[in-house]
Amino acid sequence: xxxxxxxxxxxxxxxxxxxxxxxxxxxxxxxxxxxxxxxxxxxxxxxxxxxxxxxxxxxxxxxxxxxxxxxxxxxxxxxxxxxxxxxxxxxxxxxxxxxxxxxxxxxxxxxxxxxxxxxxxxxxxxxxxxxxxxxxxxxxxxxxxxxxxxxxxxxxxxxxxxxxxxxxxxxxxxxxxxxxxxxxxxxxxxxxxxxxxxxxxxxxxxxxxxxxxxxxxxxxxxxxxxxxxxxxxxxxxxxxxxxxxxxxxxxxxxxxxxxxxxxxx
Amino acid sequence: xxxxxxxxxxxxxxxxxxxxxxxxxxxxxxxxxxxxxxxxxxxxxxxxxxxxxxxxxxxxxxxxxxxxxxxxxxxxxxxxxxxxxxxxxxxxxxxxxxxxxxxxxxxxxxxxxxxxxxxxxxxxxxxxxxxxxxxxxxxxxxxxxxxxxxxxxxxxxxxxxxxxxxxxxxxxxxxxxxxxxxxxxxxxxxxxxxxxxxxxxxxxxxxxxxxxxxxxxxxxxxxxxxxxxxxxxxxxxxxxxxxxxxxxxxxxxxxxxxxxxxxxxxxxxxxxxxxxxxxxxxxxxxxxxxxxxxxxxxxxxxxxxxxxxxxxxxxxxxxxxxxxxxxxxxxxxxxxxx
Numbered sequence: 001x002x003x004x005x006x007x008x009x010x011x012x013x014x015x016x017x018x019x020x021x022x023x024x025x026x027x028x029x030x031x032x033x034x035x036x037x038x039x040x041x042x043x044x045x046x047x048x049x050x051x052x053x054x055x056x057x058x059x060x061x062x063x064x065x066x067x068x069x070x071x072x073x074x075x076x077x078x079x080x081x082x083x084x085x086x087x088x089x090x091x092x093x094x095x096x097x098x099x100x101x102x103x104x105x106x107x108x109x110x111x112x113x114x115x116x117x118x119x120x121x122x123x124x125x126x127x128x129x130x131x132x133x134x135x136x137x138x139x140x141x142x143x144x145x146x147x148x149x150x151x152x153x154x155x156x157x158x159x160x161x162x163x164x165x166x167x168x169x170x171x172x173x174x175x176x177x178x179x180x181x182x183x184x185x186x187x188x189x190x191x192x193x194x195x196x197x198x199x200x201x202x203x204x205x206x207x208x209x210x211x212x213x214x215x216x217x218x219x220x221x222x223x224x225x226x227x228x229x230x231x232x233x234x235x236x237x238x239x240x241x242x243x244x245x246x247x248x249x250x251x252x253x254x255x256x257x258x259x260x261x262x263x264x265x
Numbered sequence: 266x267x268x269x270x271x272x273x274x275x276x277x278x279x280x281x282x283x284x285x286x287x288x289x290x291x292x293x294x295x296x297x298x299x300x301x302x303x304x305x306x307x308x309x310x311x312x313x314x315x316x317x318x319x320x321x322x323x324x325x326x327x328x329x330x331x332x333x334x335x336x337x338x339x340x341x342x343x344x345x346x347x348x349x350x351x352x353x354x355x356x357x358x359x360x361x362x363x364x365x366x367x368x369x370x371x372x373x374x375x376x377x378x379x380x381x382x383x384x385x386x387x388x389x390x391x392x393x394x395x396x397x398x399x400x401x402x403x404x405x406x407x408x409x410x411x412x413x414x415x416x417x418x419x420x421x422x423x424x425x426x427x428x429x430x431x432x433x434x435x436x437x438x439x440x441x442x443x444x445x446x447x448x449x450x451x452x453x454x455x456x457x458x459x460x461x462x463x464x465x466x467x468x469x470x471x472x473x474x475x476x477x478x479x480x481x482x483x484x485x486x487x488x489x490x491x492x493x494x495x496x497x498x499x500x501x502x503x504x505x506x507x508x509x510x511x512x513x514x515x516x517x518x519x520x521x522x523x524x525x526x527x528x529x530x531x532x533x534x535x536x537x538x539x540x541x542x543x544x545x546x547x548x549x550x551x552x553x554x555x556x557x558x559x560x561x562x563x564x565x566x567x568x569x570x571x572x573x574x575x576x577x578x579x580x581x582x583x584x585x586x587x588x589x590x591x592x593x594x595x596x597x598x599x600x601x602x603x
Contacts, residue, residue: 112442
């Protein structure tokens with residue numbers, strides 16, 4: 001099995017929007033080198049938890065630790081700087097940039113992003129730039145997007161945009177990826193291909209994944225570990241087959257939030 | 266003949282100046298997507314600060330008041346103007362860029378511009394209020410002793426050199442990874458942020474660099490016409506720069522050039538020297554505004570990307586080895602799409 005060290009741990013996370021308490025004490029760990037699924041009925045607070053981890057929202061209470069560092073309240077770009085990259089629920093490519101350029105944005109801490117180098121010392125980033133192009137080309141080839149590299153990203157099909165999102169994240173060399181519904185709205189053939197890519201990245205590159213997903217078949221096939229959220233708290237954890245036995249989980253999916261509300265207090 | 270040369274030189278100077286404005290706005294909006302609706306304020310601050318930098322101290326008893334009056338040599342005055350515009354860009358950026366999205370940001374820039382306009386106009390002690398600065402010394406003029414028309418020609422070359430310099434820098438910025446990061450923030454702020462870009466800092470850089478460019482254009486303006494009053498930098502002037510960029514094409518500095526030529530030179534400035542029609546003194550300016558507005562509408566309707574649209578980025582690539590595998594992948598993708 002994988003190393004059993006947690007790479008990400010979320011403790012007592014809370015977040016309210018006005019009177020709505022979206023997350024009330026969610027708590028779970030993601031083990032390094034695992035593919036962990038975050039499931040739960042609509043309104044369970046999955047996306048809010050993702051946003052809290054990634055720094056897009058600030059938690060009212062609780063902590064997020066990533067690779068031993070307390071990243072609670074970090075800005076999104078600081079979280080990314082620590083090697084934790086997230087994708088969004090809807091594909092959000094850079095539409096008016098080419099596919100290759102979409103990837104070229106990704107590498108962290110580029111020399112040519114310093115103003116002085118950008119304006120006066122182009123020699124400083126030329127060789128780095130060449131390496132990035134080579135790397136981007138190799139990644140595009142892996143994802144079957146090589147032929148589209150000089151196309152504007154907005155011209156890709158929905159499925160290709162999903163692949164581009166993943167390719168763009170790989171280009172950033174992350175330690176961990178948080179994917180918010182990566183399989184939403186794509187056909188079964190592509191779903192299994194994205195699943196294969198995730199397994200390959202886990203095996204070959206040692207990536208850790210946290211994936212919000214509704215398709216339980218995919219979760220069963222791809223994920224090592226599943227965290228169930230309901231009404232903003234962790235309801236259950238375990239492997240998919242363990243959870244299928246769990247009456248509470250089944251009823252949370254069937255009856256929405258009522259189970260969580262019943263166990264409140 | 267001399268008059269014609271002087272006329273063309275004047276248009277040439279305006280071309281260079283508007284070109285600098287358009288490139289500055291292109292950095293702010295075309296690169297980084299910052300809706301700056303107060304471009305002309307940066308021009309004014311650059312111009313005023315260079316003006317009070319070049320002028321001698323205000324003489325008591327003349328009823329003309331302004332701050333500083335440093336009698337600086339022109340390069341220092343230029344730097345003073347450029348830096349002041351940059352500082353103003355930074356201050357407006359502090360308010361506008363931290364958390365505001367494009368539309369609110371536009372409102373903030375518009376409001377900041379109005380505040381500064383009122384402040385400069387009503388406060389006679391800063392830049393002599395609505396009277397404005399006059400008699401600003403021109404660079405080289407004291408040394409060269411030229412006739413006005415010849416001086417205009419010299420100044421045109423001077424402005425062209427500065428424009429070329431800024432053009433080269435703007436293009437370098439565009440092609441650099443920093444420029445790429447700016448465009449990524451323009452395309453999707455949240456995604457760029459999630460990919461580790463400090464979007465606030467990146468947009469602030471675009472804001473300040475653009476403001477400095479426009480400020481330098483302002484310095485050239487006040488040197489060329491030797492005077493500046495608030496009437497010369499109303500909100501409508503901002504619109505002319507925007508029109509130039511929209512018509513020429515955003516995100517491409519070539520677009521800024523052709524746009525400044527079409528809008529700023531052919532319509533806005535060339536028509537200023539037409540003799541006014543008897544009895545209808547405001548006819549030509551009104552037709553001019555109609556023409557510029559129509560040009561913008563026609564561009565947005567028929568060629569929204571402008572005369573020179575943004576180009577795809579080109580990268581130096583080595584040929585890919587193992588093409589066979591790639592083709593196999595593509596088959597899977599196209600198969601999966603059906």
